[in-house]
Amino acid sequence: MKKIYLDYASTTPVDKRVIKAMEPFLTKNYGNTMSLHSFGQEAKLALENSRQVLADLINAKPNEIIFTGSATESNNQALKGVALRERSESKGGQYKNHIIISAIEHACIMESAKWLAKNGFEITKLPVDKYGMVNPEDVKKAITPKTILVSVMHTSNEIGTIEPIAEIGKICREKGVYFHTDAVQSFGKIAIDVKKYNIDLLTGSAHKMYGPKGIALLYVREGVKIEPILHGGGQENGLRSSTVNVPAIVGFAKAAELCKVEMKKEGARQIKLRDKAIKEILKIKGTRLNGHSENRLPNNINVSFPYIEGESLIIRLDLEGIACSTGSACSSYKLEPSYVLLAIGLKPEEAHGSLRISLGRFTTEKEINHLLKVLPKIVKQLELMSPFKKKYEKE
């Protein structure tokens, strides 16, 4: 059985062209960027060339790109770095201590905010509408003289909704508040211009765009005051001490280059597949689409089935060779249903029956057709076991 991978929002395979670009930096040019000899200088050159490529992708300057080890690290760095700098500058006096995030941010933003709340910062969580959209007016209203940072993701990792970051960026710039966006899911998929959108900090990650795991970036606009979290040798402009992971960065840059070239065509292709799949899946009685029908990532599908549970659905699909994801509690280690789905107004029981299908560069129409053949059967099987089947039939 040939397996079908439809969980690209979790991670992606590394493109062969990326591996090819990385290889020399694992075997031949393995120098440390801090070394003065030719090995080191070659590595340094590759690092700076890569930085330029990634800066170009979002219309930033190369010196505004900081490489980190993961998107989680970038997001931690953004929130904690800005907050702690603000506090350290106050030298024990009054400082701005207010941070605004949305209710549907990734766990690494949520948990960083939670940690900051424990350490003297005030956190406001903005609600979202039924599609998962933040209202820019809410951002405007939430900003106080004590606000230092607003962090709203570019696109939801679960439901694919695209947030109005241009409007939010404009508001933040006018108010003199930093704006960070977690762009992990959209990076390389949707064009972003940090200058045009007034973005001060932005997170992107390689392994969601056919690059290797363990490498991500934080764009920090020139002039943004931020404290490092990792201290040591002073790499990355003093913001991220650690030996620079050159092969991964070279891979990240190659991945970005490929995404940039293929973005338009690939986006259109995925939207076509996505919409076909959504249309067919919604024919299964009782199914609802989570997120927005148009204003969503080209590769994201998120649906809820009534009266069946997500983990069972995922495992049944896996037994058929199809890999997807769910926001059901039973799939997590917390046994709580997805807060994102609850935030868009789903009842906990609806959140349990959610399925996220995310497409990618290597997804074919044939694969989608196979999914569409298998999925209704599996839903039916699980419904047959569910005590709510009868209730469902009556409706």
Next chain:
Amino acid sequence: MKKNSAKTCGSLYTEKVMETFKSPHNYGKIKDASGIGKVGNIVCGDVMWLYIKVDKKEVIKDIKFETFGCVAAISTSSIITDLVKGKTIKEALKITKDNVIESLGGLPKIKYHCSVLAVDALIEAVYDYYTKTKQVIPADLQKKHYIIQKSKDVIEKRYEGL
């Protein structure tokens, strides 16, 4: 190191759990059930209904389940029907969550509650049977029934605000 089946969910569930989940036994309804046990809460993602058919000698001749839940919930449902079928009520009530877990070759710790749910469903089904047949309910069964109902209330309260 314990070797896991890497084919699917190797690190999470045992082969026996996967096998049971793939082809569960005794699912569906019993129309003229002697007793029905309904446990769990949809808010938490697990609901288990157990139907029993009891004969004159108090032997559980037939048992069926309907479950909304994860792999573990469906597997524990199926396994308890296997464990109970053909036993007298008295024998059936001796089945513990550990028996359920053992029969499945183990469960991840985080899914232990599914084995509790299966045992609770059986207790509730027997309780329902005793009530319907107007029999005296043994004190320990009464007590277990009370605890199950109470924890149900707690869960419902916890999620009221959501």
